[in-house]
Amino acid sequence: MAHHFAIFEPERDLADLVTLWQSTVGSQWPLSAERIQLVLNGPEAHHFALREEGRLIAFAATFQSPRGHDKVGHLAALLVAPDKQRRGIGSELHDVAFNYLQQQPGLRAIQLGSIYPRFWCGAPTNLPVAPFFARKGWHLDEIVYDMVRDLRDFSIPTRIVERMQREGIRFEVATPETIDALRAFEEREFYNWLRAVNYMASVGDYQDLLIAFDGERVVGSLVTSSPRSNPERTDVIWQGLLGEDAGSLGSVGVAVSERGRGIGIALVAYASEILKQRGVRNCYIDWLVLTDFYGKLGYENWRTYQPSWREL
Ligand SMILES: CC(C)(COP(=O)(O)OP(=O)(O)OC[C@H]1O[C@@H](n2cnc3c(N)ncnc32)[C@H](O)[C@@H]1OP(=O)(O)O)[C@@H](O)C(=O)NCCC(=O)NCCS
Structure with missing residues (x-):
């Protein structure tokens, strides 16, 4: 089923995004509303939100930023509420965000994650997300460390x-x-x-x-x-x-x-x-x-x- 993904609006959506964050990644990656918002203010931000019966059930964040003399796109976050996973929503939202970036003029590459600001610089290995992103065409062969x-x-x-x-x-x-x-x-x-x-x-x-x-x-x-x-x-x-x-x-x-x-x-x-x-x-x-x-x-x-x- 094709869903309608709205543009994320902080005044309307931030409080619900904090709830979604807590229920999806918050136990491993706790963040306050203020810090979520600070990161979401990144360059050329364009974020997507999906509501079902008023409840925010999925979210994706994108940025665009310079890399050397080029410009690159970022899929900075992708979240689907635990009780709504395994229904194709994440896959559809991934494609909507990816296609959006792909259509932006002048982009040379798309990064899974972002540079600055960032939640993550790639797929965090303490979340069970690698099989999903591999299926979506991302090569996850390297490891980087904090x-x-x-x-x-x-x-x-x-x-x-x-x-x-x-x-x-x-x-x-x-x-x-x-x-x-x-x-x-x-x-x-x-x-x-x-x-x-x-x-x-x-x-x-x-x-x-x-x-x-x-x-x-x-x-x-x-x-x-x-x-x-x-x-x-x-x-x-x-x-x-x-x-x-x-x-x-x-x-x-x-x-x-x-x-x-x-x-x-x-x-x-x-x-x-x-x-x-x-x-x-x-x-x-x-x-x-x-x-x-x-x-x-x-x-x-x-x-x-x-x-x-x-x-x-
Ligand atoms: C990484 C970098 C900062 C090292 O600077 P440097 O002044 O050459 O390093 P140092 O001379 O202080 O080396 C100190 C020790 O680290 C080791 N080391 C240096 N570069 C290394 C590397 N690339 N891999 C592994 N060990 C390294 C040295 O052998 C030395 O070991 P020793 O104490 O046993 O003799 C430099 O190579 C650089 O600017 N690289 C590009 C930028 C980068 O990758 N930065 C790190 C990521 S943010």
């Missing part, structure tokens, strides 16, 4: 401090004076992360951009968040699991020519120390594959996802 570390017993290892002294590397949070040098670095080395740096500067979160300098040269950087960050940011949304004092770090990058000098791991160590001093207990690093790298500083695997992209 890691977490309780910072209460963290301190920067002496060997890292000494190595950075030998290498002549210093670490500073960005300021209005250094932000342009950081922008130039990202544009040259990590074009995909330039947008994040610009966004953070636009909301005033300079203190969350940590820069590694060799003399006056920017040689590496990363992004942090803490409860002091601008409340619009969604770098960590799982405070229901990690605590309201959770923080995060990510987008760890070292210039290609400077790799192997210990700068990458030192960036993570200095950022962890800064976050600890800002009162962060659990530090979250998401969507990564280099678990051994972060494991060197005591970060441990937390949750896992199967990412999937379909080029158009």
